[in-house]
Amino acid sequence: MIDWKGENLLILDGGFAxxxxxxxxxxTGHLWSARLxxxxxxxxxxxxxxxxxxxxxxxxxxxxxGTFAGFAKIGIDHAESIALFRSSVQLAxxxxxxVWTSMQEDKSANRRKPLVAASVGCYGASLAxxxxxxxxxxxxxxxxxxxxxxxxxxxxxxxxxxxxxxxVPCLAECQxxxxxxxxxxxxxxxxxxxxxxxxxxxxxxxxxxxVESLAELIACKRPHLLVAVGVNCSSPHCVEGALQTLSSxxxxxxxxxxxxxxxxxxxxxxxxxxxxxxDDTFCNLxxxxxxxxxxxxxxxxxxxxxxxxxLRATLLPPxxxxxxxxxxxxxxxxxxxxxxxxxxxxxxxxxPTPPNPSVPLAPLLPSLxxxxxxxxxxxxxxxxxxxxxxxxxxxxxPSGILSSHPRKASTQHDQPKxxxxxxxxxxx
Numbered sequence: 146m147i148d149w150k151g152e153n154l155l156i157l158d159g160g161f162a163x164x165x166x167x168x169x170x171x172x173t174g175h176l177w178s179a180r181l182x183x184x185x186x187x188x189x190x191x192x193x194x195x196x197x198x199x200x201x202x203x204x205x206x207x208x209x210x211g212t213f214a215g216f217a218k219i220g221i222d223h224a225e226s227i228a229l230f231r232s233s234v235q236l237a238x239x240x241x242x243x244v245w246t247s248m249q250e251d252k253s254a255n256r257r258k259p260l261v262a263a264s265v266g267c268y269g270a271s272l273a274x275x276x277x278x279x280x281x282x283x284x285x286x287x288x289x290x291x292x293x294x295x296x297x298x299x300x301x302x303x304x305x306x307x308x309x310x311x312x313v314p315c316l317a318e319c320q321x322x323x324x325x326x327x328x329x330x331x332x333x334x335x336x337x338x339x340x341x342x343x344x345x346x347x348x349x350x351x352x353x354x355x356v357e358s359l360a361e362l363i364a365c366k367r368p369h370l371l372v373a374v375g376v377n378c379s380s381p382h383c384v385e386g387a388l389q390t391l392s393s394x395x396x397x398x399x400x401x402x403x404x405x406x407x408x409x410x411x412x413x414x415x416x417x418x419x420x421x422x423x424d425d426t427f428c429n430l431x432x433x434x435x436x437x438x439x440x441x442x443x444x445x446x447x448x449x450x451x452x453x454x455x456l457r458a459t460l461l462p463p464x465x466x467x468x469x470x471x472x473x474x475x476x477x478x479x480x481x482x483x484x485x486x487x488x489x490x491x492x493x494x495x496x497p498t499p500p501n502p503s504v505p506l507a508p509l510l511p512s513l514x515x516x517x518x519x520x521x522x523x524x525x526x527x528x529x530x531x532x533x534x535x536x537x538x539x540x541x542x543p544s545g546i547l548s549s550h551p552r553k554a555s556t557q558h559d560q561p562k563x564x565x566x567x568x569x570x571x572x573x
Contacts, residue, residue, distance in 0.1 A: 147260070147306060149337065149372040149398055154435070154460060155260075157203045157402050157443020158196035159453045165192055167449070175218065175273035179211035182229045183221065186236055193240035197259050199450035200457035201443065204241060204259060205309050208233040208300065209266035210273070212292075227299050234303035237261040255463070260306035265322075265338075267313045268292050277343055277378070280314030280352030289321035297325060301336040308338035312378045315352035316362060326368040339373035339400050339441070347386020356387045360394035367397070375400035378445040381422055381430045382406060385437050392438030400441035401434050403427075407447050416447070424452050428459040435460060 162178045170188060172178055181189050193204050208230055216226040241259045248254035268289055269276030276282065282289070293310075301308060310322045322340055325331055342359060343351045350359065363374055374395055376384045381403040388399055407421035422430070431442055442460060444452050 147337070149307075152398070152440060155202040155441045156200055156453060156457050156461065157262075157400075157441060158193075158199075158201040158205055159402075159444035159448035159450065160404070160446045161192060161196075161205065161207055163447050163449060164195060165189075168192070175210070176215050177210040177270075177273070178207045179209065179215070179229075179233075180219070182207060182211065182233055182236075183225075186232060189233075190236045190240045193237050194244055195450045196453060197241055197244040199453040200256075200461075201453055202257060202259050203262050203306075203441065203443070204237050205262045205311075206233040206237050206264045206300075206305070208296075209264040209311065210270050211266070212271040212296065215271055215273075230296060230299045231303050234261060234263050234300060234305050237305075256461075262307045262309040262339075263300040263303065263305035263336075265293065265297055265300065265308050265310040267311070267318055267343075269314060270312065277312045277314050278351050280318075280343075280350065280354075282315065282317070284317070286317050286321045286324065289318050290325055293321060293325055294328075298330060298334070301331065301334040305336060307372065308336055310338055310340045312343045313340055314343050314350055316350070316354045316358060319359060319362060320366065323362070323366045323368060323371065326370045332370065335370070337370050337372040339375065340371065341375045341377040341400055341402070342387075344376055344379040344383055344387050347383045348390065356390045357394070360391050363391075363395045363397075367395075371397065373398040373400045373441055375439065375441070377402045378404055380404065380406040381427055385430070385433050388434055388437035388439055398440040399438045401439045402443035402445045403430075404444070404446040405448055421447055424455045427452060428455050431456055431460060 162172055165178055165181065165188060166172055168188065170178075170181060170185065172180070174180060178189075189207050192207075196204055211226075211230060211233070213223060213226050216229065217223075221229065238261050241261055245254065245258050267277050268282055268284065269278075269280065271292075284292075297308065297310075313319055313322070319340055319342065322338070326338055340363075342356075344356065345351050345353070348356055350356065359374075363371070374391060374397060376387050377400070379387075384401050384403050388401060391399055405421035405427065408417040409415075410417050427444070427448070431439075434442055442456065444456065
């Protein structure tokens with residue numbers, strides 16, 4: 146099982162239906178993107194592929210709007226419904242595995258292997274009438290448990306990395322999910338879960354109940370399988386306050402994947418142009434979500450693979466390379482000289498007095514030797530005049546570069562032998 150508390154930061158994917166529609170999918174109907182599990186599974190897989198390649202550490206399955214009753218309305222029987230739920234996890238895993246394999250082959254796998262989160266949509270999503278943005282279901286906790294139980298078990302049996310119980314608008318449904326996670330059949334499968342709620346502002350769920358009440362509920366009833374809690378499908382401007390409230394009461398990772406804040410025109414059944422935040426604003430807000438305690442961050446409706454790429458670049462910028470542990474290297478090799486006339490960023494020597502020959506190497510070499518393989522046949526000299534060559538393959542270095550060495554090693558005799566890629570040779 147993944148150590149969710151040990152993860153520093155995970156990037157989620159973005160608006161799945163948004164990307165499906167951009168590729169021409171017709172998502173009208175009560176099943177939304179879940180219908181494509183039957184009608185166009187290859188498009189589901191390719192969309193997962195896009196998000197993983199964009200930088201998502203976690204991909205969420207397209208099962209959000211799928212329910213047994215919803216599938217039955219279009220003639221899908223119970224057995225086929227189970228197969229479709231399973232396929233939602235399988236398609237995400239297939240895309241994840243293919244992307245990870247290709248990243249390893251082209252040496253670009255410089256992050257953790259991506260994960261799969263199985264979407265467990267709220268009860269309101271099954272009604273296809275926007276009830277997840279209101280939350281006044283009129284159902285008891287036990288009735289909500291009955292609604293969620295079988296679908297949750299089917300999804301968990303496919304062994305996703307986590308269950309994403311998402312867009313939950315009210316405390317009763319949160320309580321129902323928390324209690325389900327303690328039932329023996331669910332506990333035996335051992336799949337962790339997060340709960341993310343939908344909020345109307347920074348202090349209230351869509352039902353009008355307070356985020357503080359949610360924090361108290363989680364603190365009192367948190368089951369072992371609950372590994373994160375947070376907010377999704379809410380305006381990016383309102384989630385920071387909710388995260389701050391949760392972080393003060395709930396000592397587990399926080400998850401957030403807001404929408405773009407775009408307004409929906411119910412009369413025209415279309416998004417209102419000009420009401421969404423752009424990617425730059427979204428990423429700047431995400432920096433504040435991280436400061437508020439979020440450790441799993443992504444996008445929801447109307448965000449795109451481009452949003453996720455920008456989000457990863459903002460929150461997880463690649464480290465400089467190379468990056469020695471101690472003394473910084475300023476223009477360490479003639480292979481990368483400073484532009485003529487430019488000033489070095491390294492501090493100047495405190496005095497023109499020649500340095501002690503044994504001093505400059507002391508802080509430098511230990512850092513280098515932790516980064517590359519050391520060849521013991523190369524003795525470390527006590528001279529301050531050292532020429533360090535990082536051989537980048539089996540090719541000999543150009544003689545013009547070697548001629549700058551004090552020994553004038555441009556002769557055939559002194560030409561360095563071919564060395565394994567990544568090895569270090571010290572010449573004097």
